[in-house]
Amino acid sequence: MKWCCTSFQSTYERAGHRGLGIVVHEDSGVFSFRFQSRTVHIGKEKNVTSSDNVTFSLVSESGLQFCPWCGQSLKKFFKNEIEKLYRPGFGLSDKIQAVVKKDDQEW
Numbered sequence: 001m002k003w004c005c006t007s008f009q010s011t012y013e014r015a016g017h018r019g020l021g022i023v024v025h026e027d028s029g030v031f032s033f034r035f036q037s038r039t040v041h042i043g044k045e046k047n048v049t050s051s052d053n054v055t056f057s058l059v060s061e062s063g064l065q066f067c068p069w070c071g072q073s074l075k076k077f078f079k080n081e082i083e084k085l086y087r088p089g090f091g092l093s094d095k096i097q098a099v100v101k102k103d104d105q106e107w
């Protein structure tokens, strides 16, 4: 895999760990990059408990069109490779999205 820069590669490789990562999202055969922030490691979401007075998101994502470090257009640079970077289960699952939507309604 050819990367636009080492910072993008290392952040992509960190996906699934607590903190920031980069994931590929797939929707009806269309792939796109997203910044992802995780409160806990992937698979540990069920271990998180909360009081009723605190609302938070375990995982949040934001779309990326350009590399935040080198400025490369991700759509152009990864045009023929983005499908290879897709990792099912790393993006927001339907179950987690339901939690986020519930949280959003509380605000």
Ligand SMILES: [Zn+2]
Pocket: 004, 005, 006, 008, 067, 068, 069, 070, 071, 072
């Ligand atoms: Zn880059």
